[in-house]
Amino acid sequence: MGSRPERTPHATVWARVAESEEFKDLMAAKARFVVPATIFFVVYYFALPVLVGYVPKFMSTPVIGVVNLAYLFALSQFFVAWFIAWRYVRAAGRFDRMAKRILDRLEAAKVEERA
């Protein structure tokens, strides 16, 4: 039986980070963005095949000239996807800073231990 990878850095460090308030804050902040964003894009996306599949006549209603609801809704998916990606990158900049603070503190603690 192959063994799982070596635990580096030392196992207690992982647990210490996992139990720190800062790490819990990071996880909570990520969840606050990722969970609603995921629910939103999945619902928005599946609205398309559901509407196009079950009410094709309604979706064929012309909106601008001959351009119909089905086409505009499909096209809007692209812009919604790009918008969510842009918002995520902005939010992730904040997550990066939170993660960096956790790593910096860990580094400082290590130096102290050695001293």
Add this chain to the structure above:
Amino acid sequence: MSTPLLMFLGFIAITLGITYWAARRSSGASAYFAAGRQIKGWQNGIAVAGDYMSAASFLGIAGIIAFQGYDGFMYSVGWLVAYLTVLLIVAEPLRNAGKYTMADVLAYRLRPRPVRAMAALSTLTVSTFYMIAQMVGAGTLVTLLLRGSGITYNWAVAIVGVLMVAYVVFGGMLATTWVQIIKAVLLIAGTILLSVLVLAHFGFSFPAFFDAIAHVHDGNRVVNYLEPGLRYKPPYGALDLISLGLALIFGTAGLPHILVRFYTVPDAKTARISVVWAMAIIGGFYIMTTFLGFGAATIVGKGFIAQNGGINMSAPLLAQRLGGDVFFAFISAIAFATILAVVAGLTISASTSFAHDLYSNVIHHGSPRTPEQEVRVARITAFVVGVIAIGIAIVLGPTFNVAFLVGLAFAVAASANLPVILLSIFWRRFTTEGAVWGLATGLASSLLLIVIGPSIMGVDGPLVAASARHLIRAKPMFPLENPGIVSIPLSFLGAFLGTLASRVDSDSEARFVELQVRANTGLGAEKATAQ
């Protein structure tokens, strides 16, 4: 010598030059499998796009839209939105927790041998189906595009196979990356040019363009190509569309050849940036493919395309009509480059999985193999994969219907790979048994449902040509072309029951904490190697 042939040779010369350069530069396992993790964010973004936009999306989608209008657009939408799953959920944890393959993430907290064996089986299945589809497509295309040059189907398949093996064996991930980047740039340039020509044909008037799309002449009928329902019809059309959507949205984040790309960048932040670059390129590309498809339907006409090579020739024939023979040659060379870049990506991900997951960690029980051994095994695997793919593509022949193979690859990726990736990142209680059961149920159920579905089973009328007939001539037992709506929930169920039936694995739970810290902070993640 004909212009298309010259352009093909030009592309081959450039890519072989890159392979030579990459072969001299790279040494060591991290360089071979992950390009030393030194690819920049924008470069990897373009490479992801080049890895992803296959012949199925360039020629296939333009063709489906040219023949069936709006319903083809549904594929394009799913193929872009799928990247939100990659961006929000998979890319960063994968980069932080793994080394070379998808299985690294599972093996981080579960017992490595069983999960690596199953994950490698699933990876090889997805890659093989996808590759056979590309190879048969390449053979058919090259013979059509180089008509008169004397290159037969078998030769075309062999040339594509030899080139992809050469890139991967000699140039590794670095050469593969640059082949994908060049291809993506060419593909986007060609698509923009062709779209502009389509709009120019309508005097750059969108109202005139859309008016033509709403009145497409199909034989004696006038059809509105903006209306849904030309492809997906009752009674099962709506369910099939939803099922297709599930496979696209959750399959992309489980495609091994896309996932390995995130190991080529220095850190998770760069992985994120590369997904955003890929989304910008892929989204723009898929919006433009609708111009190509609608353009082919209105300017060239379905009847003409059907008589001159068929549905997949829609985009090249449109190029010929609007830009003459030189432009036709350019677009054809791009289609060829597209296939080569994708099969190279598939070859390297399949051989990495074999060498890293099966050879080092299953056959040799994870006892240390030198990186040189792993690289050597990967090179031999790439060679074997190439020979097998050439063989299968030649045996199946040019008339084999390959369209469903790409759908199958997405269905397996969505059903087998993604559920276990998600559960190992998010579920503390998850166990090895759960992962093995999830992978096995997803793989088996999607394969079975495709075999008993309308892609393989069907009753053909007497007028259907022998080569186009269904493999099993009987009424399909499963009504949908796309199995995702059944196989994805089954895989989750398998993973749940497998976990609950097994004992609580305290080691897995302790390592879950590690995985969470590592995935979310990058602590202990694989670093870029100095060159």
